[in-house]
Amino acid sequence: MLTLSQVSKSFAGRTLFSDVSLQVNRGDRIGLVGPNGAGKSTLFSLILGEASPDTGRVVLEKNANMGFLPQESAPAGDETVLELACAISPEMVKAQRVIKQYETAHTEGASEELLKDCPADEEYHDALATFDELGGWQLEPKAKQILNGLAFRESDFDRMARTMSGGWIMRAHLARLLVMEPDLLLLDEPTNHLDLESLYWFQDYLTGYPGAILMISHDREFLNALVGSIVEISQSKLHRYRGNWDKYMVEKAAREEQHLAAYKNQQKEIASLQEFADRFRAKASKASQAQSKLKQIDRMEKIEAPLNQEKTVHMRFPQPPRSGIRAIEMKGVDFSYGDLTVYRKLDFEAERGQRTVLVGPNGAGKSTLLKLLAGNLKPDAGTVEPGYNVKVGYFSQHRMEGLKPKATVLESVQDMPNPPGEQTCRTVLGSFLFRGDDVFKPVGVLSGGEKTRLALVKLLLDPPNLLLMDEPTTHLDIGSIDALINALQQYEGTLIFISHDVHFIRAMAKTVLHISAGKLTPYAGDYQYYLEKSKATSAREALTAGEKLTNFQPSTAPAAASGASGNAPTPRKSKEQKRAEAEARQAQAKIRKDHDDKVASLEMQIATLEGKQRDLTAELEKPETYDNGGRAVEINRDLMAASENLARLTKEWEALAAKAPAD
Secondary structure, rough: OOOEEEEEEOOOOOOEEEEEEEEEEOOOOOHHHHHHOOOHHHHHHHHOOHHHHHHHHEEEEEOOOOEEEEOOOOOEEEEEEEHOOOOOOOOHHHHHHHHHHHHOOOOOOHHHHHOOOOOOHHHHHHHHHHHOOHHHHHHHHHHHHHHOOOOOOOOOOOOOOOHHOHHHHHHHHHHHHHOOOEEOOOOOOOOOOOOHHHHHHHHHHHHOOOEOOOOOOOOOOHHHHHHHHHEEEEEEEEEEEOHHHHHHHHHHHHHHHHHHHHHHHHHHHHHHHHHHHHHHOOOOOHHHHHHHHHHHHHHHOOOOOOOOOOOOOOOOOOOOOOOOOOEHHHHHHHEEEEEEEEEEEEEEEEEEEEEEEEEEOOOOOOOHHHHHOOOOOOOOOOEEOOOOOOOOOEEEOHHHOOOOOOOOOOHOOOOOOOOOOOOHHHHHHHOOOOHHHHHHOOOHOOOOHHHHHHHHHHHHHHOEEEEEOOOOOOOOOOOHHHHHHHHHHHHHHHHHOOOHHHHHHHOOOOOEEEEEEEEEEEEOOOOHHHHOOOOOOOOOHHHHHHHHOOOOOOOOOOHHOOOOOOOOOOOOHHHHHHHHHHHHHHHHHHHHHHHHHHHHHHHHHHHHHHHHHHHHHHHHHHHHHHOOOOHHHHHHHHHHHHHHHHHHHHHHHHHHHHHHOOO
């Protein structure tokens, strides 16, 4: 259906493709992979005819049509969400516009101006005929079904698309492509703007898609579920591997091993021939043989040296100061957006070192919960209290929230209360691929991936011990996601995050918090444990399965756990019973306060000892300390005593924290 034949393309003096060929047949499911800058988007531009190859041909089968979803943004005019989803061709768009204008002008009470601009009866009837011919009557029900699958509400269908956020406009354009059903669907990072629930719906939908699909994606689970082959762009060539992502990784490793062995063998042969030529070219009796060896080297088809590891991001979070055992606590929190209530009397607590993923249906309040924890939103009632020595860092889904478009990359990372020196900033920026003059780029011109990396740099230079991350992998390539996972696995702080990347979730989450209808349901295990406990047959079902468990109570509350009927009459309590219960609550509150006071006292002692340790260590590292031998011995003795006391107090603190009385 689509053929690229011996295509070459250079840009700004750099060769992106050299004599490459690719065949896409009907029904193919192909994942296009490669590091940022390899040429994936350029290849799409060549296929779409937006760019021309320097040499070679790009041929689409006659009468075949293509649909394309860009990575970043797509336009929205004066159409509603439903009209945009039904806009499958220019002819359909024109017919819809004429029908809408005509019928609006002929409604009761229409203004003279509307009647004046109204299309003629003949134009209206032609538009109806076109609408009918293009299957317009069937399009609307199909579009509504797809919009629902992509998490639009029915109340959104008649909203003007341009009034919605960029992510929702992208979803509407994705719906339009699925309604259109082109023979070849080109998708550039299609999961970037989807939440986890919509992603699973989309994945299921594409499984039965009738056309061919060529997609760029960094989501390994998505590629594993859908594609039948992987095309990798490497060294200006296209390498095709049969199978999904996992099979590609195995085959690629084997191919690279064979390539390295062949390269080494050829280099040995060349070295041997060159040695003979160098040794004997000056001897008349063997000069002809030496010349023959040199010609043999020239005639060889050289095997290119294997690439060193692709240019990748190297991330490592500086370890933040240790926080108290309770990282953050919410008590009785109410929050609403106008008339829309999101949370009512919400309680939540996170402990030091937790790694929790927030899951749940779109609009459940996952991002709102993160913003409340970060302090970006203020509750209508209740409190949000960070724990002892807690410093909160928030990584927004909308990267520009913490970035100034007109500032340069370097200025952006120096925009903090206690900025590090320029050399430190440039060193860290360099490890995130902002090298040389890249640091003087305005933030507003950066790509999505560059903005994500820049936001990570700002966190690195001012590390928190409570890290809140909203879709941190969006716009990152697979190599950068792996680097982020590696960095976060070494991070010793507390992590609460939202992600639609199942690979990232599986790698990072140790606990799961399901959010639905303002209720939080915790699962004290990783993502697989959550899927099993929610008794879902698929990950998508698990997203809503938690709703059935939102009223679940721990086994310490047998009445609630037994499933007693909520309609059973409740016996009235006597005054004596009420007084006894109040006294019990007061006694429990005193026990809790005494416990918290002891914990706080230990935390202060630990913090003092840690400070003393740092001071003693710093003094021990000074050369002048050793001018007085007695002082060095004294410091070592004090340091040993501080370490022993710190170990003892920490053990007491952990034991006390483990015996925290129930609320």
